[in-house]
Amino acid sequence: MNGPATLAAGKEMFETSLKNLQVQYVDFLLLHNLQNINGFKSRFGDNKLFGWLKQQKAAGRIRHLGFSFHGSNAELPALVDLYDWDFVQIQLNYVDWKEMSRGWGSGGGSVTTSEFLYNYLVGKGIPVLVMEPVKGGALANVSEGVAAVMRERHPDLTPAANALTFVGSLPGVMVTLSGMSNMEQLKENVSLFTGFKPFDEEERAFMLTVADLYKSKGQIPCTACSYCMPCPAGVDIPGNFKIFNSASDALLATDISRKDVADKRNAFLKLYEGQDKAIRADACVGCNACLPKCPQHISIPQHMVRIRELAAKIR
Numbered sequence: 329m330n331g332p333a334t335l336a337a338g339k340e341m342f343e344t345s346l347k348n349l350q351v352q353y354v355d356f357l358l359l360h361n362l363q364n365i366n367g368f369k370s371r372f373g374d375n376k377l378f379g380w381l382k383q384q385k386a387a388g389r390i391r392h393l394g395f396s397f398h399g400s401n402a403e404l405p406a407l408v409d410l411y412d413w414d415f416v417q418i419q420l421n422y423v424d425w426k427e428m429s430r431g432w433g434s435g436g437g438s439v440t441t442s443e444f445l446y447n448y449l450v451g452k453g454i455p456v457l458v459m460e461p462v463k464g465g466a467l468a469n470v471s472e473g474v475a476a477v478m479r480e481r482h483p484d485l486t487p488a489a490n491a492l493t494f495v496g497s498l499p500g501v502m503v504t505l506s507g508m509s510n511m512e513q514l515k516e517n518v519s520l521f522t523g524f525k526p527f528d529e530e531e532r533a534f535m536l537t538v539a540d541l542y543k544s545k546g547q548i549p550c551t552a553c554s555y556c557m558p559c560p561a562g563v564d565i566p567g568n569f570k571i572f573n574s575a576s577d578a579l580l581a582t583d584i585s586r587k588d589v590a591d592k593r594n595a596f597l598k599l600y601e602g603q604d605k606a607i608r609a610d611a612c613v614g615c616n617a618c619l620p621k622c623p624q625h626i627s628i629p630q631h632m633v634r635i636r637e638l639a640a641k642i643r
């Protein structure tokens with residue numbers, strides 16, 4: 329349920345969903361994208377929508393009531409204390425376990441870690457639904473250096489399978505939402521979770537060393553969710569981040585005389601300039617309209633400036 333501002337709109341959304349689904353009840357109803365108590369109050373509390381949803385649950389029209397969380401560690405307990413939730417959906421993956429990075433050049437801000445969110449919910453006995461187990465596909469497409477380290481340990485697992493196994497091995501995780509986009513990924517996921525071989529504690533600790541290596545490559549933690557789109561100036565925000573990430577280590581390298589670094593930087597420029605001018609980072613006017621929309625709290629305009637400066641420098 330995605331933020332209707334009024335009781336009437338919320339009721340209508342729920343009734344329309346039941347009608348369209350042709351069911352008498354829903355198994356799981358999730359309040360989407362809660363970040364803090366004030367956000368909950370303005371979207372679901374003050375308008376009495378949450379009270380109405382609890383009545384629907386008592387009447388058997390909702391079997392499980394929960395929310396998805398996009399805030400910082402400090403904001404979670406107050407939301408959890410509001411109700412006897414049946415589940416909570418959080419962002420959890422091995423790279424975000426110790427800290428959800430805002431990416432290079434970010435100004436920091438409130439801390440969010442998968443580790444805290446997970447431990448807090450499990451400590452309260454609340455089942456955990458996991459979103460972004462492969463960080464919007466970023467952990468399926470790690471750089472060769474990172475992939476090689478994982479391959480040495482588990483030759484039979486792809487980078488995506490390593491990421492999913494890390495999440496699936498955690499007790500208390502009820503569902504892992506892996507965001508598949510083709511039949512090949514569906515088959516890989518079904519095969520991985522059929523006869524699932526969980527990582528033990530030592531293997532999970534190993535994945536945290538892989539996370540350190542991944543972070544040292546300076547990737548922007550964009551999950552390509554496109555919540556920031558459309559940009560009023562026409563910039564393809566996730567597209568530009570994808571191109572940057574394809575060469576982030578070379579773009580941020582201090583020794584640019586190395587041939588492999590130079591090759592990667594030139595490949596970046598080719599991809600960057602291969603885009604239509606109107607959608608490149610150059611087109612960003614710094615309006616900040618995208619900033620509050622990004623659930624990863626990425627400093628988007630700041631990154632756009634850096635990307636266009638890097639491209640200009642390599643040209």
Ligand code: SF4
Nearest residue numbers: 559612613615616618
């Ligand atoms: S700050 Fe830049 S990227 Fe963000 S919405 Fe404005 S123009 Fe688009």
Ligand code: SF4
Nearest residue numbers: 550551553554556622
């Ligand atoms: S909202 Fe944030 S994570 Fe999603 S596509 Fe935009 S920049 Fe990437």
